[in-house]
Amino acid sequence: MADVADRAGVSRALVSIVFRNQPGASRETRERVLRVADEIGYRPDSAARLLARGRSRTLGVMFTVHQTFHTDLIEGIYPEAERLGYDVLLSAAAQGRSEEKAVEALLGHRCEALILLGPDAEPAYLDGLGQRAVTVSVSRRVPRARVDFVHSAEGKGVRQATDYLVELGHRRIVHIDGGAGPGSAERRRSYRAAMRRHGLEPEIRVIPGEHTEQSGIEAGRLLLAERDRGLPLPTAVLAGNDRCAMGVLMAMTRGGVEVPRDLSVVGFDDSHLSHLMPIGLTTVRQDAGLMAECAVRFAVERLENPELEPREAVLDPKLVVRGTSGPPPAGDGPSAR
Amino acid sequence: MADVADRAGVSRALVSIVFRNQPGASRETRERVLRVADEIGYRPDSAARLLARGRSRTLGVMFTVHQTFHTDLIEGIYPEAERLGYDVLLSAAAQGRSEEKAVEALLGHRCEALILLGPDAEPAYLDGLGQRAVTVSVSRRVPRARVDFVHSAEGKGVRQATDYLVELGHRRIVHIDGGAGPGSAERRRSYRAAMRRHGLEPEIRVIPGEHTEQSGIEAGRLLLAERDRGLPLPTAVLAGNDRCAMGVLMAMTRGGVEVPRDLSVVGFDDSHLSHLMPIGLTTVRQDAGLMAECAVRFAVERLENPELEPREAVLDPKLVVRGTSGPPPAGDGPSAR
DNA sequence: TACTCGCACTAGAGCGCGCTAGTAGAGCGC
DNA sequence: GCGCTCTACTAGCGCGCTCTAGTGCGAGTA
Numbered sequence: 001m002a003d004v005a006d007r008a009g010v011s012r013a014l015v016s017i018v019f020r021n022q023p024g025a026s027r028e029t030r031e032r033v034l035r036v037a038d039e040i041g042y043r044p045d046s047a048a049r050l051l052a053r054g055r056s057r058t059l060g061v062m063f064t065v066h067q068t069f070h071t072d073l074i075e076g077i078y079p080e081a082e083r084l085g086y087d088v089l090l091s092a093a094a095q096g097r098s099e100e101k102a103v104e105a106l107l108g109h110r111c112e113a114l115i116l117l118g119p120d121a122e123p124a125y126l127d128g129l130g131q132r133a134v135t136v137s138v139s140r141r142v143p144r145a146r147v148d149f150v151h152s153a154e155g156k157g158v159r160q161a162t163d164y165l166v167e168l169g170h171r172r173i174v175h176i177d178g179g180a181g182p183g184s185a186e187r188r189r190s191y192r193a194a195m196r197r198h199g200l201e202p203e204i205r206v207i208p209g210e211h212t213e214q215s216g217i218e219a220g221r222l223l224l225a226e227r228d229r230g231l232p233l234p235t236a237v238l239a240g241n242d243r244c245a246m247g248v249l250m251a252m253t254r255g256g257v258e259v260p261r262d263l264s265v266v267g268f269d270d271s272h273l274s275h276l277m278p279i280g281l282t283t284v285r286q287d288a289g290l291m292a293e294c295a296v297r298f299a300v301e302r303l304e305n306p307e308l309e310p311r312e313a314v315l316d317p318k319l320v321v322r323g324t325s326g327p328p329p330a331g332d333g334p335s336a337r
Numbered sequence: 338m339a340d341v342a343d344r345a346g347v348s349r350a351l352v353s354i355v356f357r358n359q360p361g362a363s364r365e366t367r368e369r370v371l372r373v374a375d376e377i378g379y380r381p382d383s384a385a386r387l388l389a390r391g392r393s394r395t396l397g398v399m400f401t402v403h404q405t406f407h408t409d410l411i412e413g414i415y416p417e418a419e420r421l422g423y424d425v426l427l428s429a430a431a432q433g434r435s436e437e438k439a440v441e442a443l444l445g446h447r448c449e450a451l452i453l454l455g456p457d458a459e460p461a462y463l464d465g466l467g468q469r470a471v472t473v474s475v476s477r478r479v480p481r482a483r484v485d486f487v488h489s490a491e492g493k494g495v496r497q498a499t500d501y502l503v504e505l506g507h508r509r510i511v512h513i514d515g516g517a518g519p520g521s522a523e524r525r526r527s528y529r530a531a532m533r534r535h536g537l538e539p540e541i542r543v544i545p546g547e548h549t550e551q552s553g554i555e556a557g558r559l560l561l562a563e564r565d566r567g568l569p570l571p572t573a574v575l576a577g578n579d580r581c582a583m584g585v586l587m588a589m590t591r592g593g594v595e596v597p598r599d600l601s602v603v604g605f606d607d608s609h610l611s612h613l614m615p616i617g618l619t620t621v622r623q624d625a626g627l628m629a630e631c632a633v634r635f636a637v638e639r640l641e642n643p644e645l646e647p648r649e650a651v652l653d654p655k656l657v658v659r660g661t662s663g664p665p666p667a668g669d670g671p672s673a674r
Numbered sequence: 675t676a677c678t679c680g681c682a683c684t685a686g687a688g689c690g691c692g693c694t695a696g697t698a699g700a701g702c703g704c
Numbered sequence: 705g706c707g708c709t710c711t712a713c714t715a716g717c718g719c720g721c722t723c724t725a726g727t728g729c730g731a732g733t734a
Binding site for chain 2: 041043044045046047048050051056065066068071074075078079082087088090091092097104105107108132213217246250254272273276277323
Binding site: 001002012013016017019020044045047048049050051052053054 | 719720721722723
């Protein structure tokens with residue numbers, strides 16, 4: 001920076017003004033400074049800048065690698081953050097890199113706000129974060145913690161999906177849940193409620209799972225093993241999310257079960273993959289772009305107005321019918337209803 | 338930091354020593370400092386730290402959101418970087434966020450090295466980066482640029498795949514290429530060479546595409562339209578990568594073509610999704626973990642030994658046969674050979 | 675002329691650390 | 705007693721920037 005100042009024949013302060021696009025420099029000086037900077041390849045140092053101004057204007061985003069829905073969210077976060085004049089720092093949780101580690105990294109870089117995509121950590125820990133920095137949780141409700149919350153009306157989505165299946169004539173509808181995953185509790189609850197409402201209480205069955213393909217595969221294998229012992233297959237599976245649905249699809253197809261002829265499969269998320277499968281996945285769509293936008297806005301608004309209380313945004317999900325669902329096989333059809 | 342020092346009754350310098358895990362502090366002091374820090378929630382400021390020590394010890398990773406193979410790579414980058422004592426900063430390119438922008442962000446944060454996953458930018462631009470910072474390109478060869486290069490022997494992989502298909506009896510093997518995508522040129526070349534070697538020169542056909550599902554869908558539709566006009570379908574498709582293969586699979590299945598009975602489909606990458614599809618994808622496996630490790634090592638070694646010249650690592654890919662490939666339909670079989 | 679005002683610009687402190695050079699004191703041999 | 709070394713610790717500068725409080729100057733006003 002000093003080099004630029006010398007070469008342009010001005011003070012460092014002026015260079016700073018130019019680079020911050022602030023008033024207080026003439027048009028020609030501005031151009032001269034920028035030209036010189038370009039010549040010697042100068043670029044302001046974010047670290048020093050951040051240190052000096054005391055504010056980082058940076059949003060830290062924690063996501064889980066391989067969660068395809070998260071990448072959909074990230075894509076939406078960038079433009080909104082840029083629009084509001086904030087920088088974005090990404091930190092991934094992965095096999096061998098815990099969420100805590102990922103968050104520590106963000107905090108170490110002095111992110112002013114944390115946007116956690118489907119965090120899996122203890123509520124107490126998240127509340128601790130919420131006390132120290134503006135924190136937004138996407139998809140995962142954190143009771144009694146000082147964090148904003150952006151999610152879909154999971155219950156509504158599951159209800160729509162269940163109603164749709166029942167209307168097609170399904171009765172043996174199994175739910176593979178997402179274990180302790182974000183949104184799972186509510187999805188589970190709504191499934192049960194919807195089944196009860198349709199007088200299908202005896203058919204209620206929740207297979208414990210999680211939000212991964214592997215989990216779907218295991219649930220599928222379990223069902224196939226039961227079939228081989230003479231038990232009837234369900235006619236429809238409501239998976240915890242799209243990834244899980246893909247796993248079910250794979251296990252079932254391998255096991256000789258044809259979808260949707262023998263079995264309907266419904267996912268949740270509508271991650272960008274679900275309409276790119278050989279036969280599009282019927283799923284409950286969450287609007288990733290809108291969720292991302294909300295999360296960023298919540299974070300920024302609370303940063304710029306500290307007395308604001310954490311808020312909650314509930315977005316309406318929507319059932320998207322594609323190729324993996326249809327009427328139940330004959331014999332399991334409406335007659336049995 | 339000053340607070341911690343005061344409360345622990347030591348100097349700031351000592352606190353610094355403790356947090357850097359350096360010799361020069363007694364066991365008890367160390368514990369006391371850490372305890373106090375924990376109490377008041379102190380955490381070293383990366384920005385200040387970076388500024389003070391002049392080195393950031395940070396690797397910047399640019400990736401493309403939605404490229405599933407990139408997330409596989411990221412998962413491998415973190416542990417290796419940590420092992421070598423480096424921090425990792427992620428920056429995503431996406432719809433509306435160009436690679437340049439993503440890279441600028443990394444540079445602004447004073448990353449010492451850039452690891453670019455399948456960069457799509459001009460060689461001249463990349464060379465420019467290479468002059469300014471240690472730069473490693475993964476998957477994309479950048480001729481005459483000062484960057485390290487980590488990739489698979491794409492040619493070998495494609496050759497294996499082609500040989501395998503020909504051995505099964507396929508003759509009409511179409512290649513959907515990856516356009517200007519990383520590795521595409523070599524994959525295309527190898528496909529041509531392999532076909533020629535098998536005396537199938539007249540059957541060579543490259544459909545222009547890119548590394549996305551959409552591109553696979555379009556190529557699939559093109560082939561279906563040809564079929565509807567009475568032209569024969571190919572019996573096998575060699576896709577530019579897994580995502581493209583998925584698109585082909587989807588379009589074909591929708592068009593009533595059964596895989597692998599009527600058509601074999603082979604992908605490239607073996608991203609974590611390919612073995613999670615309903616019928617596992619036959620594909621050419623690139624070892625993401627190893628590639629990530631290599632990339633990090635190249636970057637770090639050149640940082641710590643500046644006179645080192647950029648290097649190239651070529652890893653052996655391996656054909657993985659799963660469910661989407663098989664012998665050609667009768668009538669297109671070995672008899673025609 | 676004397677003054678105010680606004681614009682273009684500058685001096686210099688300070689952000690939170692790391693690091694170099696140094697000190698204080700304990701332990702040891704002679 | 706002296707010098708020596710070793711460990712545990714400290715003082716204070718400087719990293720590259722932002723920001724506050726200025727200075728200098730030409731134009732406009734009384």
